[in-house]
Structures are given as C-alpha cells and as structure tokens.
Amino acid sequence: MPSPVASTHALAADTVQVTDSVVVRSTSDSSAVFVPQYIHGFERSTPLRESDPLKDLQETIIAIPEGFDAAPMPDSPTNNSLLVSIVMVVFLLFAFTFKKGTRFLGEIFSSVLNVRERQSLFDDSTVRETQLRAVLLCMTFVSEGFCLYQFLLQTLPSPGVSIGTGVCCGTLIAALYYLLQKWLYRGLGLLFTDAAHTRKWVESFISINAIISLPIAVPVLLTIFIPQWRSTLLVVAAAIYVISRILFIYKGFKIFYRNILDLFYFIVYFCALEITPLFWVYKSSVLIYNFVELKLQQL
Numbered sequence: 001m002p003s004p005v006a007s008t009h010a011l012a013a014d015t016v017q018v019t020d021s022v023v024v025r026s027t028s029d030s031s032a033v034f035v036p037q038y039i040h041g042f043e044r045s046t047p048l049r050e051s052d053p054l055k056d057l058q059e060t061i062i063a064i065p066e067g068f069d070a071a072p073m074p075d076s077p078t079n080n081s082l083l084v085s086i087v088m089v090v091f092l093l094f095a096f097t098f099k100k101g102t103r104f105l106g107e108i109f110s111s112v113l114n115v116r117e118r119q120s121l122f123d124d125s126t127v128r129e130t131q132l133r134a135v136l137l138c139m140t141f142v143s144e145g146f147c148l149y150q151f152l153l154q155t156l157p158s159p160g161v162s163i164g165t166g167v168c169c170g171t172l173i174a175a176l177y178y179l180l181q182k183w184l185y186r187g188l189g190l191l192f193t194d195a196a197h198t199r200k201w202v203e204s205f206i207s208i209n210a211i212i213s214l215p216i217a218v219p220v221l222l223t224i225f226i227p228q229w230r231s232t233l234l235v236v237a238a239a240i241y242v243i244s245r246i247l248f249i250y251k252g253f254k255i256f257y258r259n260i261l262d263l264f265y266f267i268v269y270f271c272a273l274e275i276t277p278l279f280w281v282y283k284s285s286v287l288i289y290n291f292v293e294l295k296l297q298q299l
Contacts, residue, residue, distance in 0.1 A: 201252055208247060
C-alpha cells in the first residue's frame, strides 16, 4: 500500500504548468507530450512599451512670439515705383533720341535770343529732331509736375495721394498749362501784330520750354535721391523757371516793341499771361488733388 506522501507528490507533478512549454502528464501513462509555446522561435526584436513623450522627455519649450502687423514703407520718391518708372522712361527716351542732337540744341539756344526774320526752326527738322524736342518738353512737364507737387506738400496740410499719383497730376497740369499758353500767345500775337512776329514769338516759347528741361532736371533728380536738400533744390528749380520766363519776356519785348504805345500792350500782356495764370494753376492744382484724393478714398 503506497504512502500518502508519495500520492500527494504525484498529484502535484501531474498538474505542473511551465511558462515556456506545456507538459501534459497522464496518470495511466508515464509518457509526456511537450508542446512548445513559440513554435517558430523568438522574434528578432521586442517592441518597447509605448509611452507619452510629453511625460517621458524633458524638452526645452521655446516661446514663439505672436508677431505684429507690417508697417508700410514711407512714401518717399525713391520708394515709389511709379515715380521711378516715369523718370527712367523719360531719361531713356532722351538718351535714345539725343544721338546727333547737339546741333539741334545749339539751334535752340541761338533761336532764343535771335529775333531776325528767318525760316522757322522746325520747318526742315528731321524726325529725330522732332522726337528730341518732344522728349525735352516731356522732361520739362515731368520736372514741373514734380516741383508743383512738392510745393503743394509745403502748403497743404497732408495730401492723401501718393507721390507717384501726385507727380502724374502735376505733369498733366503742366502740359495743359503749356498748351493753354501756346494758344493764347498765338491768338494774342495774331490780334496785335502780324503772322511773322507771332510765329517767332511762339517759336521762342517752344524753344525756351524745351531747353529748360536740362537745367531743371538736375535739382529735380537731386531732390528725389537727396530729400534732405528738398527746400534748397526747390528754390533752385523755381529760380531756373523764373529765369526762363524773364528770358521769354525779353524775347517778346525785342519782337514787339516799336514805340511807347507798344509798352502799354506789353504791360497788359505781362499781367494777363504771366502773372494771373500762375494763380489759376495753383487753384486748379489744389482742386485736382482734392478730387483725386476723394476718388481714391471711395475705391
């Protein structure tokens, strides 16, 4: 008869479970069946337990600023693309048309002070010379428009138009003022004198307006690129314009003065065509700038 201790040991051995393998024992049969848990072997790598990187890693926190609204660039002549484009186009046109134009400029200078009866300067002019005269007049209009806008900046509190738009408006006003003066001189000359003297008078007016484009362009360019000299350079540009008007008045006096009675007509002309239109130009410039500013605000 077996002892109780041996029976208990046999029961415990029959119910043993192993982690890596399973052993099945039978009380009737002493043979054991081995079943491996990993039939295909162990895996090459065992994945780590997933963790929260915000808790496991101590990372440096960088404060990113929220930023601020971009400040617009100041509206200066060098920062305005429209004004720079206008200046470049005008001077490039002058460079292309100035080829063999020194003789033509010399004829303009000589015609300013010459009052002899001769053929018109532009009757036998070539296409290149006509183009050069047109480019010189365009340079004069742009320079006068720039000076007019800068003068309004000194008098008006704060015009709401940009400098490029303001110079375009000033250029248009200068061109219209030139055409108005040209037709007034022609009509006044035909009214008080003959066609020959009128032609010489109008020709001198065109020549002077074309030739002042060269000296007046120098202070205008310096004002664009050296704005701290603006007040002094505007005075220089105004002096050049005044000298051109004095030169034109002198030319008209030499053409029309014959006796003391002609002096009366000359004084009337001086008040009617040299002083009064300048006030009209200023008033019309203020009205045009206010109109353009109102239209830009409505957009």
